[in-house]
Structure formats: C-alpha cells, structure tokens
C-alpha cells in the first residue's frame with residue numbers, strides 16, 4: 001500500500017509535466033496568436049511561461065525523487081537484489097531503464113535550454129518593436145522544434161515507464 005504512493009506521485013507528477021505542454025501546443029498557443037498587439041502577446045506569454053516553468057520544474061523534481069523511490073520498491077520485491085543491482089543486472093529492466101533515462105535526459109536538457117535561453121530570447125524579440133521580423137520567425141521556429149522534441153522524448157519515456165512496470169516482461173532475464 002505504501003509502495004503505491006511513490007508510483008501514484010510519479011504518475012501524478014508526469015501528468016503535470018506532460019499535460020500542460022500538450023495544452024500549450026493545442027490550446028494556449030493558438031489562443032495567444034489571436035492577440036494582434038505584439039507587446040500584449042509578449043506580456044501574456046511572459047506570465048504563462050513563468051507559471052508553466054514553476055509547475056513543470058517542480059513536477060520534474062517529484063518525478064526524479066519518486067522514480068528513485070520506485071527503484072527501491074522494485075528491488076525490494078526481488079530477493080537478493082538492491083536498487084544498484086537493478087541498474088547493472090541482466091534483466092530487460094536494466095536496458096529499458098537506461099533507454100528511459102536517455103529520453104528523460106533529452107527532455108530535461110532541451111526543456112532547460114528552452115526555459116532559460118530560447119524562450120526568454122523569443123520574448124525579448126517580441127517585446128522589441130525594432131526587432132527584425134525574420135529574426136523573430138527564426139526564434140519562434142527554434143522554440144517550436146526544441147519544445148516538440150522535448151515533448152516527444154517525454155512521451156517516449158512515458159511508454160518505457162509502462163514497459164518497465166510490466167514486470168512479467170521487464171524482469172524476465
């Protein structure tokens with residue numbers, strides 16, 4: 001029962017990490033594009049992305065903490081195995097876990113670059129009335145590509161998480 005808490009929190013935090021990203025692409029971005037005044041659009045985006053950043057990064061901290069807790073829970077169900085053994089064993093779990101960590105790293109690195117560099121630069125260009133329209137378009141394209149790859153990597157990690165939790169498959173030699 002207590003073991004279920006880390007999985008519950010893991011999945012809850014995943015919904016808070018992935019859900020708003022999908023909502024941003026599907027609903028917020030098209031709505032914000034209808035604001036014609038570039039300055040107002042930039043101000044709206046600034047509030048949205050600041051809140052979005054806090055939510056996303058808090059969720060990622062919980063995902064990592066509960067992911068580590070999940071490793072101990074899985075190892076606890078396997079006689080003679082520690083969490084460390086699970087990361088270097090012959091189980092499929094080990095391979096799938098490494099692939100999942102690769103995707104998580106891609107998602108985290110690209111989201112960090114987007115949060116701390118690409119996004120703020122795009123907002124500055126939107127706020128600067130004298131900025132070149134081509135520079136704005138290029139920054140927007142880079143922003144879309146980076147955040148799309150990050151989202152796809154997170155969705156891939158979601159799939160590999162589901163594979164990991166299928167123990168008949170993942171814990172077979």
Ligand code: HEM
Pocket residue numbers: 007010011014017063064066067068070071074104107154155157158159160161162164165166167
């Ligand atoms: C974008 C990031 C992540 C996503 C989308 C994700 C997704 C998932 C999902 C869907 C599950 C299955 C939950 C269930 O049993 O129903 C899961 C389980 C798990 N995750 Fe993650 N996860 C992420 C990050 C992490 C991280 C950073 C770690 C480790 C540090 C981790 C370790 C684990 C472990 C050990 C399990 C348990 C597998 C089992 O029950 O055998 N995850 N994850």
